[in-house]
Amino acid sequence: MNWVNAIVQGIMLGGLYALFACGLSILFGVVRVVNLAHGDFAVLAAYLALVVISTTHVPVLLAVIIVAPLFAVLGYVGQRLVIQRxxxxxxxxxxxxxxxxxVVIQNALLVFFSADSHSFDVGALISASLRVTPELSIGYVSLIIFVTAVVLLISLQLFLSNTAIGRQIRAAADDQEAARIAGVDTRHVFGIAAAIAFGTVAIAG
Known part of the structure; x- marks a missing residue:
């Protein structure tokens, strides 16, 4: 059963990697930008959530709900003002x-938060697990991350397939020039794509 446990834990970890890769692939697939600061933005989102929790004492889930839209706005503004230029x-x-x-994010975090490790206080949830069999157990945190990744990816697929802005994003990703001729504001579409990318990386962080 050791190999079954290893496979299950690998699948759970894959959910976290999927969250990280989601934003990176959207930004590259639509805007054609390789964001070398992608991981740093994830860490920045985690620290921002930590600040929100420590100052307002809200639950972790609510902190994520607060931080993700902020990062989405940051992504849109950053794309229009910095990346697009x-x-x-x-x-x-x-x-x-x-x-x-x-480099700026890494050094800023080092200055304001030091090199010491920090973590969210989720109580007993951090060590609690769902025992499937006597030899196989799944941590609740890993399970929550995996379910979040699945829900997010399915929601994103539905958004890209069934909404007008989603179809515009796909059109711009396939052929930017043809999308412009068809009347698509590609700069706005790129901003929306960046907002989605930054929002997902905030959730991953």
Whole structure:
């Protein structure tokens, strides 16, 4: 049963990786930008949630609900003001810009929060697990992360398939020039895609 347990735990961990990869793939697939600061934004979101919890004493779930929309707004504004302008110069410029953002975020977090490790206080949930068999148990935290990833990915697929802005995002991802000719405001669409990417990375963080 050890191999079954390893497979199950790997699947649970895959849910977390899917959350991280979701935003990265959207930004690259639609805007054609490799965000080198993607992981740093996830860590920044986690620290921001930690600040929200420590100052307002709200539950972790509510902190995530607060931080994710803030990051979505940050993604839209950042894409319109920073990423889009660097794209207008050269696609390679975005690599320098996102790398610079990565360095800034890392050093800012080091200054304000030090190099000490921090964690969310979720009580007994951190060690609680669902025992499936005597040899197999699944941690509730891992299960929550996996379910969140599945729900988020399904919701995102439905959004891209069944909404007008979702179809515009797919059109811009397939052919930006044709989308512009068809009347799609690609800059706005890119901003929405960046908002989704940053919102998902905040949830992952």
């Amino acid at each position: 660097s794209l207008d110069v050269s696609p390679l410029t975005t690599l320098l810009v996102t790398f610079g953002l990565s």
